[in-house]
Amino acid sequence: MENPKINDFDYFLFDLDNSLLNIPKPSEYFDNILLRTIEYFKREDPPKRNERDKFWRLDNHYIELLKVWGIYLENYGEFWKIFDNIDFKLRKFLINNNEIKLYSDVIDIFEKLSSFQKKLGIVSNTAMYIVDYTIEFFGIKKYIHYAFGLGYEKEQKIAKPSPEGIKYTLNKLNYNPNQSKAIMIGDSKVDIYAAKKANIYACLVKRGLNKYNQGYNDWKHKPDYIIDDLNDFSYE
Numbered sequence: 001m002e003n004p005k006i007n008d009f010d011y012f013l014f015d016l017d018n019s020l021l022n023i024p025k026p027s028e029y030f031d032n033i034l035l036r037t038i039e040y041f042k043r044e045d046p047p048k049r050n051e052r053d054k055f056w057r058l059d060n061h062y063i064e065l066l067k068v069w070g071i072y073l074e075n076y077g078e079f080w081k082i083f084d085n086i087d088f089k090l091r092k093f094l095i096n097n098n099e100i101k102l103y104s105d106v107i108d109i110f111e112k113l114s115s116f117q118k119k120l121g122i123v124s125n126t127a128m129y130i131v132d133y134t135i136e137f138f139g140i141k142k143y144i145h146y147a148f149g150l151g152y153e154k155e156q157k158i159a160k161p162s163p164e165g166i167k168y169t170l171n172k173l174n175y176n177p178n179q180s181k182a183i184m185i186g187d188s189k190v191d192i193y194a195a196k197k198a199n200i201y202a203c204l205v206k207r208g209l210n211k212y213n214q215g216y217n218d219w220k221h222k223p224d225y226i227i228d229d230l231n232d233f234s235y236e
C-alpha cells in the first residue's frame, strides 16, 4: 500500500481525539468518564469494566445497555450532557497541565495543507464546545475551515460511523465529488466506516496502534491508506 499524496486530494477531514490530539491511554480516559457518568445517574453498584467495555461497541443500541444498568431517562441526551461535562473538565485540566497535547506532526501538515490551499475540516464525535475549546487552545482554529462536533439531542445518531457528519462538513465546504477528491484521516474504525459510507477516501493513522484500530484486516470497510503518523503523507 502506497502512502497518500497530498496533491491527490483537495479536502482533508481529520478526526480529533487520538488523530490530532494525543490523549494518553484513551480507553482508560473514556472509561473513567463513562464510569463517572453512570455514577451520576445511579450511585450504587455500577457495572464492572468488562461490562462497561460493551458500551462502546453498540453504536445506537447503547440505550438498551443503559437500561440494563438501571438508567432510565426520558431523554438520553441528558446522559451525554453529563458525560461531556465530565470530559470537558478533565480534558481542560489535562490540557492545561500539558498531559493532553497535539501530536508533534500536526502543525507541520496543517501549514503545508494551507500553503497548498487545501480545504481542512474536523469531524469529531466529541461535543462541539469541547472541539472548539481544544482547537482554540492549541491555536489551530486558523487552519480549519469547518469543525463538526456533536450536540445533545438526536445527534448521537449522526455520530461516526454514520457518514452524516462528513457529508455535512463537505457540504459546508462546497465539496463537489465530480470536481474534487476528499479524504478522512482517523485512528478508529468509526472514522474509516464513516468515510467509506460517505464515499470518500479513508486513511487510518495508527498512532502506535491503540485499542480502537486493532484488527483492521477484518473490518467490513477497509481503509484506502494506512499510515503510522501524519509525516507519512507524501508531498510530491
Ligand SMILES: [Mg+2]
Pocket: 015, 016, 017, 018, 019, 186, 187, 188
Ligand atoms: Mg479518534
